[in-house]
Amino acid sequence: MLQKTVNEVSGILIVDKPQDMTSARVISRIKKISGINKIGHTGTLDPMATGVMICTINRATRLSRFFLASPKKYAAVLRLGVETDTLDATGSILSTRPIDAVTEHAVRSACQQFEGEVYQTPPAYSALKHNGVPLYKYARKGAPVVKPPRKVFISFIKITDINLPEIRFETECSSGTYIRTLCADIGNTLGCGGHLKMLKRIECGGFSIHDAIPLSDIESQPTMETIANRLVPMSDALYGMMPYLADNDLTEKIKYGKTIALTDLKVDIGNAGSRLLKIIDNKNQLLAVVSPDETADRYNYCCVFHNP
Numbered sequence: 001m002l003q004k005t006v007n008e009v010s011g012i013l014i015v016d017k018p019q020d021m022t023s024a025r026v027i028s029r030i031k032k033i034s035g036i037n038k039i040g041h042t043g044t045l046d047p048m049a050t051g052v053m054i055c056t057i058n059r060a061t062r063l064s065r066f067f068l069a070s071p072k073k074y075a076a077v078l079r080l081g082v083e084t085d086t087l088d089a090t091g092s093i094l095s096t097r098p099i100d101a102v103t104e105h106a107v108r109s110a111c112q113q114f115e116g117e118v119y120q121t122p123p124a125y126s127a128l129k130h131n132g133v134p135l136y137k138y139a140r141k142g143a144p145v146v147k148p149p150r151k152v153f154i155s156f157i158k159i160t161d162i163n164l165p166e167i168r169f170e171t172e173c174s175s176g177t178y179i180r181t182l183c184a185d186i187g188n189t190l191g192c193g194g195h196l197k198m199l200k201r202i203e204c205g206g207f208s209i210h211d212a213i214p215l216s217d218i219e220s221q222p223t224m225e226t227i228a229n230r231l232v233p234m235s236d237a238l239y240g241m242m243p244y245l246a247d248n249d250l251t252e253k254i255k256y257g258k259t260i261a262l263t264d265l266k267v268d269i270g271n272a273g274s275r276l277l278k279i280i281d282n283k284n285q286l287l288a289v290v291s292p293d294e295t296a297d298r299y300n301y302c303c304v305f306h307n308p
Contacts, residue, residue: 008058009036009057009058009224009227009228009231010057010058010059010060010231010234011057011060011231011232011233011234011237012054012055012056012057012060012063012207012231012232012233012234012237013030013054013055013056013057013213013227013230013231013232014052014053014054014055014207014211014212014213014230014232015030015052015053015055015212015213015214015215015218016050016051016052016053016209016212016213016214016215017045017049017050017051017052017053017201017215018050018214018215018216019047019048019049019050020047020048021047021215022047023041023044023045023053026041026053026055026215027039027040027041027055029215029218029219030055030215030218030227033218033219033222033223033224033226033227034224034227035224036057036058036224036227038057038058038061039055039056039057039058039061040055040056040061040064041053041054041055041056041064042054042055042056042064042067042068042204042205043067043068043072043175043204044127045201046088046180046199047090048088048089048090048198048199049199049200049201050199050200050201051074051075051199051200051201051202051209051212052201052202052203052204052207052208052209052211052212053201053212054067054204054205054207057227057231059234059305060234060237062303062305063234063237063238063289063303066238066240066241066276066289067204067205068175069175070175070204070205070206070240071155071172071173071174071175072172072173072175072177072201072203072204073170073171073172073173073201073202073203073204074170074171074172074173074179074199074200074201074202075160075168075169075170075198075199075200075202076168076169076170076171076179076183076196076198076199076200077166077167077168077196077197077198077199078166078167078168078169078183078186078187078194078195078196078197079165079166079183079194079195079196079197080099080102080164080165080166080167080187080190080192080193080194081096081097081098081099081165081187081192081193081194082095082096082097082165082193082194082195083095083096083097083184083187083193083194083195084195085124085125085139086123086125086180086195087123087125087178087180087181087183087184087195087196088180088183088195088196088197088199089195089196089197089198091125091195095193096193097191097192097193098192099164099165099190099192101191101192102164102190102191102192104162106190107159107162107167107190108159110186110189110190111157111159111169111186112157113189114154114157114182114185114186115154115155115156115157116153116154117151117152117153118151118152118153118154119149119150119151119152120149120150120152120177120178120181120182120185121146121147121148121149121150121181122135122147122150122178122181123135123178123180123181124136124138124139124144124145124146125139125140126178128147130145130147135147150176152173152174152176152177153173153174153177154171154172154173154174154177154182155171155172155173156171156172157169157170157171157182158170158171166197167186170202172203179196179199180195180196180199183195183196184196205237205239206237206239206240207232211232213230233284233285233286234285234286234305235278235280235284235285235286236284238276238278238286238289240276241276241277241278241289242267242276242277242278243277243278243279243280244265244267244277244278244279244280245279245280245281245282246279246280246281246287250264250265250279251281251287254279254287254288254304255306257301257304259298260290260298260299260301261297261298261299262292262294262297262298262299263297264299265277265299275291275292276289276290276291276302277289277290277291277292277299285305286305287304287305288301288302288303288304288305289301289302289303290302
């Protein structure tokens with residue numbers, strides 16, 4: 001495929017990230033297969049984790065910020081009675097404690113305590129940065145940095161199986177939530193400790209694991225066509241935004257960066273699930289993402305796409 005065509009391909013690729021691979025490595029492999037240099041992702045998954053990874057291709061990299069704050073849904077396994085330094089199965093064991101006194105009722109009660117708005121202390125072994133340096137680098141040098149607790153929101157914790165010492169559950173949570181920390185906190189509440197044994201992201205940004213293509217499938221058919229056939233158009237990827245079909249006048253305004261007055265768009269943004277609007281043309285191509293600015297009686301441009 002010609003380099004020009006490769007650079008023109010834009011959209012969202014939903015990948016099922018394999019275990020024991022960094023998110024950066026996934027991006028590197030896709031770049032090598034496709035020949036595309038401009039590829040990003042919308043949220044790091046730990047190497048041990050698998051599941052939904054939203055990859056943005058070429059011009060779609062400008063949409064990354066609209067996915068970063070979206071809630072995520074996970075399937076996980078909590079292993080009780082064993083604490084590790086990383087709070088997951090990849091770490092060194094710090095302590096083991098008996099779980100003889102743990103009952104199914106106690107497990108369900110403990111999980112319920114973490115639904116809703118809670119505060120979490122980020123793991124010492126994480127990519128969160130301190131003075132521009134990831135925390136895990138401090139921890140590996142024996143000088144872990146403890147960040148202050150952060151407020152997160154856990155919509156629900158649904159227990160799918162209890163087979164002690166393991167608990168399988170699904171959870172939906174806000175961006176920035178650490179499932180490792182959640183597992184450790186539940187273990188501490190039960191008085192026996194615990195760690196995250198398995199993690200799979202099953203939903204993110206409106207996409208589910210059923211939408212994802214395994215990286216192995218891409219590698220088994222390493223062509224640009226394999227990737228292009230699975231790309232989600234930019235206009236279809238922004239599930240949470242109200243669409244608005246542009247007429248010729250609005251298209252011209254966007255093309256030349258002219259001011260869009262609130263009265264130019266006949267829409268009640270107050271009833272939308274998001275304050276953002278995605279403006280599309282009659283070919284379902286994304287022209288712009290805008291947000292209302294009532295104080296100035298206009299829409300502000302969040303990003304603009306000049307379609308060839």
